[in-house]
Amino acid sequence: MxxxxxxTKTRKEAPADEVAKNAxxxxxxxxxxxxxxxxxxxxxxxxxxxxxxxxxxxEEMNREGGQEVVMTALQDSEVWEKTDRWDDxxxxxxxxxxxxxxxxxxxGITHEEPMTRMMSGFVSSYRDLPRYAYQFQNKFRNExxxxxxxxxxxxxxxxxxxxxxxxxxxxxxxxxxxREAYKRVFERAGIGEQTYVTFASGGIFSEFSEEFxxxxxxxxxxxxxxxxxxxxxxxxxxxxxVIAKLGLVKEDLIExxxxxxxxIFHLGTKFSxxxxxxxxxxxxxxxxxxMGSYGIGPTxxxxxLVEVLGDEKGLVWxxxxxxxKVHLVGLNLEDSEVKDWAEGVYTSLTGxxxxxxxxxxxxxxxxxxxxxxxxxxxxxxxxxxKKGKExxxxxxxxxxxxxxxxLTEEELxxxxxxx
RNA sequence: CGGGAUGUAGCAUAAUGGUAGUGUACGCGGUUUGGGACCGUGUGGCCCGGGUUCGAUUCCCGGCUUCCCGACCA
Numbered sequence: 001m002x003x004x005x006x007x008t009k010t011r012k013e014a015p016a017d018e019v020a021k022n023a024x025x026x027x028x029x030x031x032x033x034x035x036x037x038x039x040x041x042x043x044x045x046x047x048x049x050x051x052x053x054x055x056x057x058x059e060e061m062n063r064e065g066g067q068e069v070v071m072t073a074l075q076d077s078e079v080w081e082k083t084d085r086w087d088d089x090x091x092x093x094x095x096x097x098x099x100x101x102x103x104x105x106x107x108g109i110t111h112e113e114p115m116t117r118m119m120s121g122f123v124s125s126y127r128d129l130p131r132y133a134y135q136f137q138n139k140f141r142n143e144x145x146x147x148x149x150x151x152x153x154x155x156x157x158x159x160x161x162x163x164x165x166x167x168x169x170x171x172x173x174x175x176x177x178x179r180e181a182y183k184r185v186f187e188r189a190g191i192g193e194q195t196y197v198t199f200a201s202g203g204i205f206s207e208f209s210e211e212f213x214x215x216x217x218x219x220x221x222x223x224x225x226x227x228x229x230x231x232x233x234x235x236x237x238x239x240x241x242v243i244a245k246l247g248l249v250k251e252d253l254i255e256x257x258x259x260x261x262x263x264i265f266h267l268g269t270k271f272s273x274x275x276x277x278x279x280x281x282x283x284x285x286x287x288x289x290x291m292g293s294y295g296i297g298p299t300x301x302x303x304x305l306v307e308v309l310g311d312e313k314g315l316v317w318x319x320x321x322x323x324x325k326v327h328l329v330g331l332n333l334e335d336s337e338v339k340d341w342a343e344g345v346y347t348s349l350t351g352x353x354x355x356x357x358x359x360x361x362x363x364x365x366x367x368x369x370x371x372x373x374x375x376x377x378x379x380x381x382x383x384x385x386k387k388g389k390e391x392x393x394x395x396x397x398x399x400x401x402x403x404x405x406x407l408t409e410e411e412l413x414x415x416x417x418x419x
Numbered sequence: 420c421g422g423g424a425u426g427u428a429g430c431a432u433a434a435u436g437g438u439a440g441u442g443u444a445c446g447c448g449g450u451u452u453g454g455g456a457c458c459g460u461g462u463g464g465c466c467c468g469g470g471u472u473c474g475a476u477u478c479c480c481g482g483c484u485u486c487c488c489g490a491c492c493a
Contacts, residue, residue: 012443012455013431017485037485091493092420110493144420144491152492203493220492331453367454374454385453395453 001044001324003359006030008043010372021218022303023149025310029375031323038146038153045376046302048323050157053298054136056188056320057159060181064174066134066161071111071118073138077104079113082274093142107140112293115162116271123164123289126281130170134161136298148218150303151259161294166279168268171290175264178294182212182262189301190318191308195261196232198223199246205268208237212262212296218307221260224253232258259304267291309400315377316400324357326416327378329369331385333362342384345394345409352417374399382412 008030015034018024023040026032031046042050058068077096080086086106088094095107108114115133123129139158146154161178165171179197186195191214198213213223213232222235226248233242233253243250269288272278278286302321309316319325326349330342339362346358357378359369373381383395393406396415407415 009429009444010455011430016431017425019486085493093492141492145487145489147486334452365452365454365456367452367456370454372455383453387453 001357003357004361006044006357008045010375018149020147020149020151020303020307021310022151022306025306025315025375026150026303029315029377031315032150036154038143039155040150040153040299042299045323049317049321050298050302052321052323053189053301054157054159057185057296057298058136060185060188061132061134061159061161064132064177064181066132069133069135070137071108071114071135073108073140075106075108075114077106079117079275080106083113083271085113093144095140095142108137109139109141110158111135111137111160112162112267112271112291113275115160116275116277116291119162119164119289120275120277123277123279126166126279126287129279129289130163130165130174132161132163132174134159134294148220148303150299151218151307152220153299156297157299159296159298162267163292163294164272164277165290165292166281166287167290171266171292175266175292178264178292179210182264182294182296185296186212186214186261188320189305190320191261191305194308196223196225196230196258198232198234198258199237199242200234200263201236202266203268203270205270206266209263209265211260213258214261214304214308215256215258216304216307217257219257219259221258223256223258225256226252227254228252259300259307261301261304262296263294265293265295267293310377313371314375317377317379318400319379322377322379324355324378325380326354326356327373327376327381328356328358329373329381329383330358330360331366331369331383332387333360335386338384338386338389341389345382345384345412348413349416352413354416380416 010030011028014024014028018027026046027034029045030043031049033041033043035041077086085091091109094109096104098104119133123131136157136159138155140155143152143154146152163171163174165174183192186192195212195214198211199208200211202208211234213221223232224235224238225232231246231248268290272289272291277289279289281287305321306315328342328346333339333342346356349356359373377399379399381397381399388394392408394409394412396405396407396412
């Protein structure tokens with residue numbers, strides 16, 4: 001993509017109404033646009049990154065047998081009344097509205113209910129289980145206080161997967177696979193090292209749920225980490241009893257702030273029973289389906305990456321989620337020879353399938369281009385200039401480390417295309 | 420939802436009971452050209468409603484907005 005055609009622009013100053021690092025940098029770099037408190041639009045660069053995150057998650061879900069669907073945002077209140085999650089006294093963050101005929105509807109806060117009801121049309125025998133369905137879908141939550149930029153919004157993208165298993169053992173087997181899948185997601189997104197599987201309060205079907213907590217000062221949660229074992233506890237279950245049960249020693253636990261970047265949960269028959277999702281076993285008996293839920297918010301994950309990896313100059317994206325792999329920065333483009341050379345490199349790289357953002361702006365000065373490049377945070381900056389043209393070299397800068405290399409055109413192609 | 424702030428140009432800010440200045444961005448002219456360079460010039464603005472007042476962007480009341488602290492976050 002040519003930067004001269006990109007409709008977004010960078011800004012030197014962050015908006016006064018954003019304090020969160022993620023919002024400041026993402027807005028300055030032109031990745032997101034704030035519509036309202038807690039509601040952000042994803043712009044061309046931001047959407048590319050968001051889609052990369054989504055794709056990583058999708059691949060890992062598919063690998064474990066997940067089948068992708070998209071459920072509706074608009075929700076029928078009836079199904080939620082059956083599980084007693086419609087009443088404002090029970091769940092207070094619904095956006096509610098009604099149809100012209102008076103039927104009461106809401107915008108989905110999560111999708112256990114409709115997913116369970118929908119599956120009841122397809123599951124009737126033990127032969128139909130287990131099954132796994134998931135989606136990427138915008139959730140709406142009428143939070144009393146949106147904050148932390150894109151980390152806690154009123155409308156946000158969520159991946160939610162549900163497992164439909166015959167019994168607890170079958171569910172647990174899948175749950176364990178999901179834990180590993182989640183680890184792979186965070187690893188691939190570039191924050192595996194900072195992300196801990198964390199014990200948290202469970203629910204009626206299990207003592208614990210597990211959260212994926214990414215250590216960051218921007219976090220809202222307090223966790224206690226045992227660095228030797230890599231086990232962590234959420235402060236909500238930080239008791240002597242739990243510590244002993246997990247075989248940990250209190251003195252070894254280090255308190256840290258962390259962002260909840262994912263969650264896996266045992267649901268048991270909490271939804272299948274009230275919604276009538278049962279199957280016939282081999283003896284012909286009706287048995288409620290045993291369920292679990294698995295959530296990751298791609299938009300929150302994007303914010304987490306900014307919080308954890310961004311520096312004073314701007315965004316720093318891991319290659320796997322960067323909007324482009326290469327930021328081709330053209331200097332001295334008023335010189336037609338340099339321009340032709342830069343265009344040739346752009347054509348060669350893009351022709352070989354390399355994602356390139358080409359800063360082809362003729363009027364912008366070098367300093368501005370470098371600052372923009374740092375802010376936008378693409379992993380590799382390739383500088384084409386008159387100086388470089390004269391000795392046949394490109395300057396290649398790695399954004400994350402600041403490493404600078406001088407490569408010939410051939411070395412450049414070897415480096416970026418061969419893999 | 421309780422408490423505290425806030426609202427001036429696309430963005431960031433200043434002053435002011437007599438209709439507002441600066442930076443940046445943007446347009447034009449020129450000098451520059453590897454880290455947001457410079458000179459000149461121009462366009463562009465007081466959240467909404469009510470009250471006080473000869474006169475309100477300014478003071479008062481209400482609303483809304485946004486932010487912060489707390490509560491909440493299934």
